Structures are given as C-alpha cells and as structure tokens.
Amino acid sequence: MYLNLRGTLLSLQIPQIMGILNVTSDSFYAASRMQSEKAILKRVERIQEEGASIVDIGAVSTRPGSLPITEAEEIEKITSSLALIFRHFPDIHVSVDTWRANVAKASVEEGAAMINDISGGTFDENMIPMMKELKVPYCITHTSGEPEVMQERVQYNNMISDIFQFFGRQIEKCKEFGLNDILIDPGFGFGKTLDDNYLLLKNLSAFSSLQLTILIGISRKSMIYNLLDITPTEALNGTSALHIVALQQGANILRVHDVKEANEVVKLYMQLQKS
Numbered sequence: 001m002y003l004n005l006r007g008t009l010l011s012l013q014i015p016q017i018m019g020i021l022n023v024t025s026d027s028f029y030a031a032s033r034m035q036s037e038k039a040i041l042k043r044v045e046r047i048q049e050e051g052a053s054i055v056d057i058g059a060v061s062t063r064p065g066s067l068p069i070t071e072a073e074e075i076e077k078i079t080s081s082l083a084l085i086f087r088h089f090p091d092i093h094v095s096v097d098t099w100r101a102n103v104a105k106a107s108v109e110e111g112a113a114m115i116n117d118i119s120g121g122t123f124d125e126n127m128i129p130m131m132k133e134l135k136v137p138y139c140i141t142h143t144s145g146e147p148e149v150m151q152e153r154v155q156y157n158n159m160i161s162d163i164f165q166f167f168g169r170q171i172e173k174c175k176e177f178g179l180n181d182i183l184i185d186p187g188f189g190f191g192k193t194l195d196d197n198y199l200l201l202k203n204l205s206a207f208s209s210l211q212l213t214i215l216i217g218i219s220r221k222s223m224i225y226n227l228l229d230i231t232p233t234e235a236l237n238g239t240s241a242l243h244i245v246a247l248q249q250g251a252n253i254l255r256v257h258d259v260k261e262a263n264e265v266v267k268l269y270m271q272l273q274k275s
Contacts, residue, residue, distance in 0.1 A: 001252065003137055003213060004181055005093045005113040010053055012213060014270060015247055017262050018054040018095065018255040019047030020219065023081050024061045024069075037084055044085055048092060050259035056116055057081060058097030074098065075106045082110040095139075101126035108134045116215075116255075118190065119143055120170045128173050137181035139215055140170045144191025159196055160203050163187075167210060183213040183253070189221045197223035201242065204249035216246050217255035219262075240265050 001012040010016060021043050023035065047055050059077035060069055069077075078096055085094060095114035096107040101124050104115045113136055120140035121128045131138045142163045144156075156162045167184055174182050184207060188197050197218075207214055218224070224238035225231055240261055243254055247269045256262040 001213060003114075003183075005054070005137070008093065010093070012252045015251060015266050016054065016253045017052040017259055017266065018056045018215070018253050019050070019052035019259045020255060020257050021047065021055050021057045021081075022061075023057060023059050023077050040081055040084060041088055044089055044092065047259050048089065051263040052256075052259045054093045054095050054114065054253075055085070056095040056097055056255055057085075058116075060098070071100055071102055074100065074103050078103060079106050079110045082107060082112060086111050099123040099127065101130035104130055104134060108136055112136070115139065116185075117141060118187070120166065121173060122170070128170075128177055128179070131174070131179055132177040137183060138174065138179055139183040139185055140167065140174070141185040141190065142166050142187035156196070159192070159199060160206060163200070164207075167207070171210070171212075183215050184210060185215045185217065185255075188216065188218045189223060194223055194226055197221075201245060201249065204246060204251065208250040213252045214250055215253040215255060216251045218242050218246065219254075219256040219258065236261060244269060 003010040003012060021040065023040065044055055057078065059074045059081070078098070082094060085092065093113045094111065095116045096104065096112045097116045097118065098104055098107065099117050099119040104127065107115070115131065115134070115136060116139040117127060118141045120142060163186055171182060186200055186204065186207060188200065192200065204214070204216070219239050220232045220235040224242065225235040228235070228238055236258055239256070239258065243262060243265045246254065247266070254262050
C-alpha cells in the first residue's frame, strides 16, 4: 500500500507518522499552538528531524466545543503558513486539516499534498467535487455533528455499524467523482463518549476490510486524560500505550503531537512483527 504525495510514493508497509502543526490559538493542547513565523519553522524542523513523513497543519480548532473562524481567516492563516514552510522546507509533505472546499483549493495551489477533512465531506457539499479537481489524497473522518455541538448529541444505534455506513456513503460519493487516493479516520473524540472511543479502538481492525489507508488521531485526547484524571500535558504515556494498540489493530498513519515518541512506538511494533 502506498500514498501518492505529489508524485512521491510513500510506502505504508511501515506505519508512518504525521506531525501536528496548529496555527490556531484554540487547540485543546496548548503546547501544539504555533503563532509566530519563528515558532512555526521551529516546529516543522522538529517534526522533520524526529522522523515524521507528513506535517498536518490546521488553522481551525476541531476540539469539541470550539468555535469556527471565517473562511477568509482560515485561508489567510493556512496559505501564509504554507508559503513560509515551503520557503524553508521545499521538499516537505504537508497535509491541510480543513473541511472547507475553498480552503482545500487554496492550500493545494500553495503546495499542500493532502487534505484531511474532519467532516468527511459532510460540512461543505463542495468538498468532494473539489477533491476531484485537486487530485491529492483525501482523508474522510467520521464525526457526529459540528465541533461546537458534537459532544452534546452522542447517540448511535450500533456505533461500529453506524461508522461503517457513514464511510460507505462517503466513499461512494468519492468514487462517483473519480477519487482514488482515499484515507479513512474513524474520528476518535469526534461525537463519541469515552466508552465509545475505547470500543472503537478495540474494533479498529474491522475497518481494514474497506482496504483503505487508516489514519488515527488519539494523541493526548480526552479519552486518555479524562480516564486517567490528568491533563493533556501529562497524557504522553497514555498516548504511547494506545498507539501500540492502534498499530496492532491495523492503523497505517499515526497523527501525533510527539513525533519522536511515536516513532519509538513504531520501531518497537515493527520489531514485534519480526519476532
């Protein structure tokens, strides 16, 4: 299995790391927020040096309860950050975390190699048609409601089955528009209770039947720090523990705040696979 990033084929035979770069002031994990040019470049350099294959940049917080910014503000933040990054790191692979079609278009025109959509094409009806034009990999994330209300109406008939049905509908839409490079993210923390998140992790391998790249984002999330009664700052150990489980369950890409530690997890996992 490979991921085509602007002509570079990234092998997924070894799980890959996606390093998080937040250019928002509203991320749930304060240490990941980067505002100044110096801070952005320092963060990208660290992500690259510690072994991530992809940088995932977001300008809108998607934490439950967060409020959106305008499309114009998001485009300005993303494109200015991308221009800065590519001036200093011209060969780096950057994914953009957005649910807006126009932001996706501006991002790819600025050099982005992938779009990571937390709504899976449900917040902006123009997103999937836009992806046909942009011709870069597209990650469909399962969510239940927009960020400001997603945790207020959490209700499933059968969560795993409901997520499968969601992916089935959105993948079919993508196929109708000729999209081939599709990833899936089951959306840990997006419209799910604490118990839902652990049930999802326990059953993550079921989604391998879709034969698509599985990206997961559990880094320092509330499913860890609420259960352990700690803060996001203290949630690295729990994150690493769950990353091992996710890899055993078939995850191909780990979206993380802590690249060095995630790479160590991958190395340990690969050694187990050889033993």
